[in-house]
Amino acid sequence: MSPSRFALVVLCLVTSLAGPRAAVAAPNGKTVPGVSDDIQTVLRDKYFANARVGVAVARLDEKADNAQVLFRSNAEVPLIPASNLKLLTTSAFLDKVGGDFKFRTTLYAKDGDLYLVGDGDPTLGDVELLKKVGWDVDTVFKNWAEALKKRGINAVRNVVVDDGVFDQNFIPAHWLARYAGARYSAQIAGVNLNANCVDFWVRTTSPGQLISYTLDPDTRYVTVKNQCVTGNRQTVGVLRSPGKNELTLRGELNANPGEPISVPIQDPPLFAATVLAETLAKNGVNVTGKVSRDLSIRQKRKADPAGWAVAAALDTKISTVLDRANKDSMNLYAECMCKRLGHEVTGQPGSWQNGTAAVGDFLKRIGVPEAEFHLDDGCGLSRENTVSAATILAVLTHDYHGKDREVFLNSLAVAGADGTFEKRFKNNLKGRVFGKSGYVSGVSALSGYLHARDDRWYAFSILMNNLPEGTNNTAKALQEKIVAAIDENAAGGK
Numbered sequence: 427m428s429p430s431r432f433a434l435v436v437l438c439l440v441t442s443l444a445g446p447r448a449a450v451a452a453p454n455g456k457t458v459p460g461v462s463d464d465i466q467t468v469l470r471d472k473y474f475a476n477a478r479v480g481v482a483v484a485r486l487d488e489k490a491d492n493a494q495v496l497f498r499s500n501a502e503v504p505l506i507p508a509s510n511l512k513l514l515t516t517s518a519f520l521d522k523v524g525g526d527f528k529f530r531t532t533l534y535a536k537d538g539d540l541y542l543v544g545d546g547d548p549t550l551g552d553v554e555l556l557k558k559v560g561w562d563v564d565t566v567f568k569n570w571a572e573a574l575k576k577r578g579i580n581a582v583r584n585v586v587v588d589d590g591v592f593d594q595n596f597i598p599a600h601w602l603a604r605y606a607g608a609r610y611s612a613q614i615a616g617v618n619l620n621a622n623c624v625d626f627w628v629r630t631t632s633p634g635q636l637i638s639y640t641l642d643p644d645t646r647y648v649t650v651k652n653q654c655v656t657g658n659r660q661t662v663g664v665l666r667s668p669g670k671n672e673l674t675l676r677g678e679l680n681a682n683p684g685e686p687i688s689v690p691i692q693d694p695p696l697f698a699a700t701v702l703a704e705t706l707a708k709n710g711v712n713v714t715g716k717v718s719r720d721l722s723i724r725q726k727r728k729a730d731p732a733g734w735a736v737a738a739a740l741d742t743k744i745s746t747v748l749d750r751a752n753k754d755s756m757n758l759y760a761e762c763m764c765k766r767l768g769h770e771v772t773g774q775p776g777s778w779q780n781g782t783a784a785v786g787d788f789l790k791r792i793g794v795p796e797a798e799f800h801l802d803d804g805c806g807l808s809r810e811n812t813v814s815a816a817t818i819l820a821v822l823t824h825d826y827h828g829k830d831r832e833v834f835l836n837s838l839a840v841a842g843a844d845g846t847f848e849k850r851f852k853n854n855l856k857g858r859v860f861g862k863s864g865y866v867s868g869v870s871a872l873s874g875y876l877h878a879r880d881d882r883w884y885a886f887s888i889l890m891n892n893l894p895e896g897t898n899n900t901a902k903a904l905q906e907k908i909v910a911a912i913d914e915n916a917a918g919g920k
Contacts, residue, residue, distance in 0.1 A: 461496050464911035468904055469499060478891040480505050480815035483912055486875075486883045490827040496884070496912070501819070504798055504812035505889040508864030510871040511806030511813060512760045514799075516751050516837065517821045518788035519763040520744065522770055525830035527744040529766075531617070533570055534727065535579065535737040539715070540706075541723050542587045542699050544617030546766040546776065548750070548759045549742045550698065551619040553642065555750060563620045563643045564705045570738040571709035577737065584715035585703040588723035589616030589695035592765045593775040596694065600808040607666060611807065612690035614761040616776075619698035621758055624648055625686035626664055630656045630679050637662070637679045647700040648673050648691060656680070664689045671697075695719060748837035752862055753845030757805035764804025778803060789817060792824045806864060818873045818887035826875070826885065835860060838874055851906060859909055863902075868893050870901035876909055878916035886912060 461483070469479060482501040485494045529547035533540060549555055551563040574582075596613035605611035612622040625642040637654045648671040654662050657678030664687055665674045671692050691697050696719060703713045727734045751759035764785065765776030771784040782801035789799055794817045802810035825834045839845030842856035846863045861874015873887040888905050 460915040461912060464915060465497050465499070465908050468907045468911065471904060473894075473897070473900055473904065474890075477893055478503070478505060480889045481887070481908065482815040482819040483884060483886045484819055484823065486823065486826050486885055490823070493823055498816070501816040501887075502795075502798055502814050504800060504814050504817075505891045506809055506866065506869045507806055507811060507813040507818070507889055508866045508869045508871050509755045509757075509806045510818060510862055510864040510873045510887070510889065511801075511804070511811050512751050512755065512864075513818060513862050513873060514785055514789065514801075514813065514821055515760045515764050515767075515804040516748050517825050517834065518785040519767045520748065520830050520834055521788055521824075521828065522767055522784070523744065525744060525833040529742040529744075529747065531740045531742075532736060533738040534723075535574075535577075535582070535735045536733050538582060539584045539586060540582050540702075540737065541720075541734075542585065542617060542702060543723055543727075544587070544589045544591055544615070544695065544698075546591050546616050546618075546762045546769070547740070547742050547747075548618050548621070548756070548762040549746060550617070550740065551643070551701075552621050552750070553625065554621070554754075555746070564701060566740055567702050567705035568709050570702075571706050571711050573738045574706070574711050579737070580710065581712040581714060582706070583713075585699050585706075585713060585717045586720050586723065587617055587695045587699035587717070588720055590721035590724060590775055591769055592616040593777040595777065598761075598778055598803040598808055600802055600810045602809070605807065606668075607664075607690065609688040609690065610757050612758055613692070613694050614758055614765065615694040616765075617695040617698045618758065618762070619643075619694065619701060621688070621756070622694040622697065623688040623690050624673075625688050626675070627686050628654070628662055628675070628679055629682050632656060637675070639675065642686065643701045643705075645697075645701050645704055647671060647697050650675065654679060662687065666690070666692070745833055745836065748833065751805075752837040753839045755846050755863070757807055760805035761803065789821070792820055794820050807866065809866065809869075813889070815873075815887040815889050818889075819885055822873065822875065822885040822887070826883065835875070838862060850902065851909075853906075853910070855906070855910060855913060858913075865898050868895060870898050870905070872902070872905040872909070876912055878913045880916040882916065884912050884916070 480500040480503050483497040485496055529545045531547050532543045553563050609623055627640045629638045633656050636652050637656055651674045654675040654677050659678040660680050661677035662679045663677050699717045703717050707713050747759055750756045764781035767784045768781030769776035772780045798814040798817050800812045802808040838860040839847035841847050841851035841859035851859050858877045864871035870890045876884040878884055890901050
């Protein structure tokens, strides 16, 4: 199918969603009231008394022009999507760069110095990702030290980082202040390490005495003041001075936790370069100079490539990044794709301005009305984002018929199996729902695909706003009832 024909199909789908509410139509022209009635029953629940809810459902077909809208309710109304926004960012990025794309972080050697040049890869040293293959935060850097020694390089002067693939704005403007200090709101940069956090492993000592701790990575980039004691309560926490890398351990610890305390750091590229220099020194490559930033290295090497030797490199498949963004809902990963898309499209440093503009252009190209979305970041943490359920349905339809369908589908959480769906859909829908959840205060969302009992595929988007605080489990249960209603009525639409 030609791109223009597909765009027309999606435009027709979105237009039908945005119009007045109509009866559900089967392929033979008869109505199928079951789906509509059952979903409307869920939406009449008293839980939604003060809520705003948008729902859109379509039955898909291997031929794009056979996609059929089955249900819509406020489908054209822009609502806060929370992490469902990641579906738009990842789709736009995949659509632009293709399923064979790889992020490449490169270590160049020139005239006795080393240059770490980033490509916006969010995976570098991500310990949660690397532990699956038995690697540590600094394993890549240890490998690079061995590569340097094999080249006969046992000492270097300066370690210079170029993160100019992105701009120097590390935090979106509209992320709430209360998010600061949380791992999910770590800074975003052109060079990233360990999801731009340091991890504290804390241990009890004698009652009333200061606790012990270790840092991962073990680095001098941060300074730590330990004021936490072994006591009767579990109130340990870490504070970071605003704009600095001065950390304070506070509170009491009464038992050794099984997970570390992750604390976002200030200025991720210098963090990564510092840990690189420290790791090299610990592994036989002496560093005699300093760590610094130079945003012009890419341009300098391009203008005069003589003398620039690739000492080491890390290539990361797009599928790895998509999986962490969608299955695990990692904000850093989605934001890196947003900014990297902006760079890809404009040739300028990636920013939230050019990145969200590129996502918006993608949406308009597949037929989404501009009035149905407003984009403010790449992951959905900003409450300034608004998107209609029809928009998300159009994106899902586009991906289902895209050339990289399997790459995209494989990046989604699977009901009862993995990611944010691991503990959801504890019924016969297990293994048959693929999608993305979303949550911020007062907002809950669920969008994705259902491989239904009639062996056909359905796309759906459910956006819930103005919900009672602290009731996301209730919202999730009602979302799953809607998906179950689609499945239970699927056979009737054959």
